[in-house]
Amino acid sequence: MDLKQKTLKKEVVFHGTSLFMGLDVAVRLIPAPPGSGIVFRRVDLPHTPTIPAQTEQVRDAVRCTKVSAGEDSVQTIEHFMAAVRACEIDNLIVEVSGPEMPIFDGSSLHYVELLDQAGVVEQEGGKNIFILEEPISWSQGDMHLIALPSDEYRISYTLHYPQSPYLRSQYYSCVVKPETFRAEIAPCRTFTLYKEIAPLIEKGFLKNAVLDCGVVIDGDKVLNPEGVRFPDEMVRHKILDIIGDFALLGCTFHAHLIAIKTGHAANHSVAKELRKFLRKR
8 A cells, every 4th residue: 555645734823831941832833745754943043943853853851852953952842743653744844932842731632632623634745664674672770672573563661660659560552553542642641750850840940830731649649639541641651752752763664662661761762773773665
């Protein structure tokens, strides 16, 4: 089957508050021609720099994913990129009025709704599917990420928080496709232990109201009044993050990613290595 590249049917404009900087950020999503990829454009800066959403542009950041071009950057893009990848959008211009994307409720749900509002259209350019030729692995201490050849895109994640009486261990596995993402992954919010974010709040790194944009766990309980959306919401969100981080490969690929206790840094390292072992199907 000859798969086509996709973009949005029409522009969509929205705004929201960023997590770390507490900025009210305006975003405009603009359809882009075949072969464009996903590109961020900082419209708040005089020179309006463009920043490709690619693994080569990833820079170190605290608890989020950031892409940069020279001195210009956009961070906390992972939830948006997960929605774009899962909705199978290949080409898009993302005009953003600040250095950080909105966090909304800490999930990808609102981003999916916005993309659905705009609609998706097929383009003339064909879409290449890449497959993994051989297994690759990454380990650092008790964190591991393995990529295996597969005829589908599947992610399996083991979350292990022995220091949290509430979390302890969770496991989830799913095939990444639009309907699965919408139902099982997109609603799952970012999470943290209260003792982990207390120092960040004191240092001024978190400007947004944390209970509005993620799940906060203190001891054996969730502090959010509404509780959790799934009993295993936290491990599902880890899969969401992986989808967003590996979307920066800028291509559709098939592999089985098996992760244990990994975060953004591990995802980025393996994504860069994975590119070397992908070949066109």
